[in-house]
Amino acid sequence: MAALDLFDHLPNNELVEENQVFQNQAGQGFSPAPTWGLNATEGGRGMSMGDLDNDGDLDIVVNNLLRPAKLFENQLCGGASLQVDLAWPESKNSHALGAQLILHTDKGNLTRDVRAVSGYLSGDPTRVHFGFPADAVLTSLDIHWPDGATSTIDAPATGILQITRQ
Secondary structure, eight states: OOHHHHHTTSGGGOOOOOOOOEEEOTTSOEEEOGGGSOOOOSOEEEEEEEOTTSSSSOEEEEEETTSOOEEEOOOSOOSEEEEEEEEOTTSSOTTOTTOEEEEEETTEEEEEEOOSEEETTEEOOSSEEEEEOTTOOEEEEEEEOTTSOEEEEESOOSEEEEEEOO
16 A cells, blocks of 8 residues: 555645654653744654754754755753764774763763664764753763773863774
C-alpha cells in the first residue's frame, strides 16, 4: 500500500502533527511549554540540536517532510557552557564516537556521550555540549575514550575546548 493510499483523506496527503516540547519541573516530571514557540506544524520528521551560532546554547533544526527544514535559535537559556570537540586522528574512529565525558563541577557532575545519532531520522553533532549555572566552578573533565583509556583535564575553561588524542 502506497503512502498516498494511507493518507489520501488528509490535507496534502500527509500526516502533520504539532511539534511538542516539555519543560523539566525540577526533576518532578515535565509540563508542556508552548510559549517557547517550538510548536510548528510543518510535518517535522527529525531533529538535531547543536550550538549553530557558537553562543553557548543549543539551537534546534527540524527536518520537515515535503517542506524546508526549520531552524529555531535558542534565546531562552542563561548560564554558561563548555563544548568539547574530540579528535582521534590515529584511529578509524576519528571523532571518538562512544566516548563518555564527565564534567565535575561544584554543583554536581554532568555526563555526556559522543554520538552521531539520536532518534528517528535525527542526528547529533559530535561536539559535546555541557550547560550549567553561570556561577558553577568547573573542577575537572574526565574523558573515557572508546578503547578504555582515560584523560583528565583539570579546571577546564568555559567555551569551546578541542582535545586531540595522540
